[in-house]
Amino acid sequence: MFKDSKKKLSAPATDTLLANGTSFEGTIEAEANIRIDGHFQGDIRSTRTVVIGESAVVRSDIIARDVILAGKVFGSITTEGRLTITPTGELYGKVAVAALVISEGGVLDGTSQMIRTKDAEPSASTDDSDLETQSGTRKDRDTSQATLQSETG
Template sequence: MFKESKKKLSAPVTDTLLANGTSFEGTVEAEANIRIDGQFQGDICSSRTVIIGETAVVRSDIMARDVVLAGKVFGSITTEERLTITPTGELYGNAAAAALVILEGGVLDGTCQMNRTKDAEPLTSANDSNNESLTHSDKSQENNQAPLQSEAG
């Protein structure tokens, strides 16, 4: 009577792979999905998804649309959309993302900045009275964050 639906969670297709047992040093710029299971040192920039596998050790600053972290990253991660840290994932550095998911056991040893997405609405004028009570240092901190928010959007 009821049809059972079995949807599988599919990982993004891997277009570029750095396999376990491989080490690479340099800069990677791609308009494709990237998966790293080996060792990498340098910068990574992708307009799609970057997956850091469980066996990976990456010393890098990563910029991508989405990042799935299951290995170790020493550096910063900046995503346009989602950063997911799995139970085996460890980030020793800073993160900037529109959405952050840290599963139980995952490690974020650094700071995180939540970037606004294009769809996010600014605070309404009802909150303006609260904004007037900000100190000078709070207002200057808000001004310092504006360039990061505009880069992500």
């Protein structure tokens, strides 16, 4: 009668797999989905999704469309899409992504930068009244902060 409220994160179909118990060092470049469950050291580049499984330990710079992180990554992750860190996922390094999702229990120990996608860039059709309102608000805020500082100091 009631549906299970816990949604499982569905991973994309795996085209390339580095299985648990396997170690690899080098560079992976693919136009396919990649799943790593073993140990990997090197660079990963994919035009699709990279999944780092729960048992994986990866020392890598990863560039992919999307990344799902359930294991450990030491390095950087760059995506034009979404980085999802699951409750078991741990990232120690830099992140540059368009969208970032960190589930409770997930770890991001490092720096993050949001990449603005073309769709999210402000349009060039902003009219002058919007700019005047924004700059007026900014001036009012700056003036009130200066007044507050002079009154307290």
